Amino acid sequence: MIYEIAAYIAGVFLLIGALFSVVAAIGIVRLPDLYTRMHSASKVGTMGAGLSFLAIATIAFDGPLILRAIVGFTFLILTAPVSAHLLARAACLAGYKPDNLTELNDFAKDQ
Amino acid sequence: MSGSEFLQWAATISLGLLTFAFLLTIIRILRGPTLPDRVLALDMLVSIGIAYIAVVAIKTDFSLYLDVAIALGLVGFLATVAFARYVQHRGLKRLDEAPSGKEAQK
Amino acid sequence: MNRAALASVLALIWASITGNFSLPNLILGGAISLLALWLVRKDVSSPHYFRKFRLAGSLTLLFFYELLLSASRVAILVLSPNLKEKLQPGIIAFPLTAKSDVEITLLANLITLTPGTLSVDVSPDKKKLYVHALSVPDKQALIDDIAKGFEAKIIEVFE
Incomplete structure (x- = not known):
């Protein structure tokens, strides 16, 4: 019985994760500048890959495998904001300007 | 529909959706317009790739794929860090300045 | 133990x-x-350990909840047809109360994964955190939101 329920939950996780990935990709194409695109890639994109790891953790009835899936998920969630932050910082310091829509820019003001 | 049937069906649909996401991200890589944009899109490709491998791991029931996905995550993270360093040290190139206005006009 | x-x-x-x-x-x-x-x-x-554990647990729960919330919110924003009108991006300077490096790192990471915000840089004197937000209708409200939510919790755990 528990196997059946786990299979259903894992399937739902997979579908939601794939949907998140598609939305992240749409965001990367539609959003106007680097910094707004970063929101889409770092949050929504991470959710997409993370949910597939969670799906494995739910479906795998084997201790080490579950542990590895959870470690992978944690790793993904911890590294995504770091890489997004590094890229945003590098772009900011290199002088890439945000889109014209950006009204407030304390960073440029303080430089 | 039994649990495992539903899982197979969900995995197939997910593979289709991920392929679509992959193609959309490639549009951003081709369009640019700046280097950091492309780096970001490549980072996104890596996370779509991780999701791909995880789905294949479930579909084929072959658990070694999970390690491949984790390793890809590690390599992808390091690659993005290295690219960020490069972007910062290279600074702004003359080529990159103009297109950001063009993109806004579209 | x-x-x-x-x-x-x-x-x-x-x-x-x-x-x-x-x-x-x-x-x-x-x-x-x-x-x-x-x-x-x-x-x-001792009950002291239990309290810390509970605080760290509630921080983790808050983190996952906010991550899910932020992913859904960005997703809805991305899918809305009038994208350009809804966007109001801005980079704001958030005054840091947290002092130690660990706290600032944690806060910066948490900010990146919360609705509509992304940490960009820390000022050299560690007094300000530059945050990029998808929509900033009210700068002060956003600052208060972060200070009362995550920063207060982090300081509570590490005090």
Whole structure:
């Protein structure tokens, strides 16, 4: 019985994760500048890959495998904001300007 | 529909959706317009790739794929860090300045 | 011994005894061990540890909740047809109350994964954190939101 329920939950996780990935990709194409695109890639994109790891953790009835899936998920969630932050910082310091829509820019003001 | 049937069906649909996401991200890589944009899109490709491998791991029931996905995550993270360093040290190139206005006009 | 570590060890023992290392079974084992530890709490560990553990736990829960919320919100924003009108991006300077490096790192990471915000840089004197936000209708409201939510919780855990 528990196997059946786990299979259903894992399937739902997979579908939601794939949907998140598609939305992240749409965001990367539609959003106007680097910094707004970063929101889409770092949050929504991470959710997409993370949910597939969670799906494995739910479906795998084997201790080490579950542990590895959870470690992978944690790793993904911890590294995504770091890489997004590094890229945003590098772009900011290199002088890439945000889109014209950006009204407030304390960073440029303080430089 | 039994649990495992539903899982197979969900995995197939997910593979289709991920392929679509992959193609959309490639549009951003081709369009640019700046280097950091492309780096970001490549980072996104890596996370779509991780999701791909995880789905294949479930579909084929072959658990070694999970390690491949984790390793890809590690390599992808390091690659993005290295690219960020490069972007910062290279600074702004003359080529990159103009297109950001063009993109806004579209 | 820390209560959290004890509970996880007990959960693992539960899983190996029942011979089933599945996620639901591990969670069930964890819940039962926590219940058992709560029943005998006077002898096992001090309430101080338990409080810290609970605070860290609530921070983790808050984090996952905010991550899910932020992903859905960005997703809805991306899919809305009048994208350009809804966007109001801006980079704001957030005055840091948190002092230590660990706290600032944690806060910066949490900010990146919360609705509509992304940390960009820390000023050299560690007084300000530059945050990029998808829509800033009210700068002060956003600053208050972060200061009262995550920063307060982080300082509470690390005090």
